[in-house]
Amino acid sequence: MDASFSYAEQTVEALAQRLAEVEPDSLQLIDVREPAEAEIVSLDHFELLPLSQSQQWSGQILERFSPEKETWVLCHHGMRSAQMCQWLTSQGFSSVNNISGGIDAYARRINSELALY
Numbered sequence: 001m002d003a004s005f006s007y008a009e010q011t012v013e014a015l016a017q018r019l020a021e022v023e024p025d026s027l028q029l030i031d032v033r034e035p036a037e038a039e040i041v042s043l044d045h046f047e048l049l050p051l052s053q054s055q056q057w058s059g060q061i062l063e064r065f066s067p068e069k070e071t072w073v074l075c076h077h078g079m080r081s082a083q084m085c086q087w088l089t090s091q092g093f094s095s096v097n098n099i100s101g102g103i104d105a106y107a108r109r110i111n112s113e114l115a116l117y
Contacts, residue, residue, distance in 0.1 A: 007085035007096035012106040015072060015099050019045075028071040032084045033103070037076060041103060041115040051080045054087075067092040076117075077102045 018027070024045035031038060031046040038048050049057050057064070065071065071093055075081040078100045085098040099106070107114035 007082075007089050007098055009100050010072070010097045012099060012101055012110050015097075015106070016110045018072070026070070028065050028069050029074070030065075030071065030084065031074045031103075032080045033075050037117070040117045041107065043074065043103065043106065046074055049084075051075070051084060058087075061088075061091060065093075068094060070095045070097070072097045072099060074099045074106075075102045077104055 029046040031048050032051040073081040073084045082098045085096045088096045
């Protein structure tokens with residue numbers, strides 16, 4: 001993989017600010033957790049693409065999402081989303097953001113009403 005591909009590490013505070021600034025539809029929001037995890041807790045407007053099922057959706061990624069559009073990727077703590085961010089940049093995506101700390105940090109620091117697991 002070309003080392004020049006990169007993505008940004010973003011805090012959950014940066015995500016909350018971005019969601020407050022723009023219409024969520026202007027962003028591509030991807031959750032790479034498992035369906036069972038998303039049943040426990042999820043954030044509005046995030047599309048579930050479980051990393052473990054990548055063989056099922058990876059072939060259509062350029063049809064479902066625009067490589068030029070601002071993209072934010074979420075998982076439980078930020079590790080699986082980092083893998084997804086690396087992969088997206090290798091596919092030509094240019095504005096990719098990994099949400100550090102994932103939905104766990106979001107629930108702890110942004111919205112305490114969200115479930116923890």
